Amino acid sequence: MAGNNIFVGGPNLTEYVQCPYDSAHRILPVRLAFHLNRCAKNFPCSKMVRCPFNTSHLYSVTNMQEHIIECPNRSNLERYKMPDMLPLVEPPRHEFIVDSAENWDDDPPVPTYNPKTYCEEKFIIRNPQGAPPAARREFRERERRRFTANNQF
Structure with missing residues (x-):
């Protein structure tokens, strides 16, 4: 064991x-x-004071002057003050064009989908929402006549 x-x-x-x-x-x-x-x-x-270069550096007032001289984040400020010492900017990226036969600006070859007309043409059972009872009754009668006229019911 x-x-x-x-x-x-x-x-x-x-x-x-x-x-x-x-x-x-x-x-x-x-x-x-x-x-x-x-x-x-x-x-x-x-009596703790935050470093001006990094807020997570916290020192007593007496040690802060010494820390400011030795702070590793001080280089960020030095680079900002002397931009000539900054590294060169990246060169621009090369543009490239992709050849395609597809054009998104053209109209589609088929008409757009309209669910209301689709449901009226096909035999789909629908339920009207938000209509008063008399309008719902009238709608059901029209649908019943439409289905029976085409022998779908």
Whole structure:
């Protein structure tokens, strides 16, 4: 039985980041921004400041100046300020024309489908909805005459 032991791993803590408000909180990086908004309500007296380059970077006031110099998201602002350093724009894609005998702008070779005329021509049992009782009775009589005239009933 010793050979049948199966190891079930726990959470991989290397994928998680630590909350700046509470060190016991471990959060996936994708959920960090949402967690910081909720966790900030629990710590209203903390002196934490958000980074101007990335709102999920949260540091104390004393460490923020140091972080701004080293922030990895600062490069986005630097690229914006110096557009000459930006990579070249992609070349335009080549236009291509597909030869087809089909023309969608032409009228179709058959008339459009009208369900009302189809039901009047074919022998389909219909039930008028929303008409007053006298009109429904009259409609049923007309339909009965139409069916019996063509020996369909």
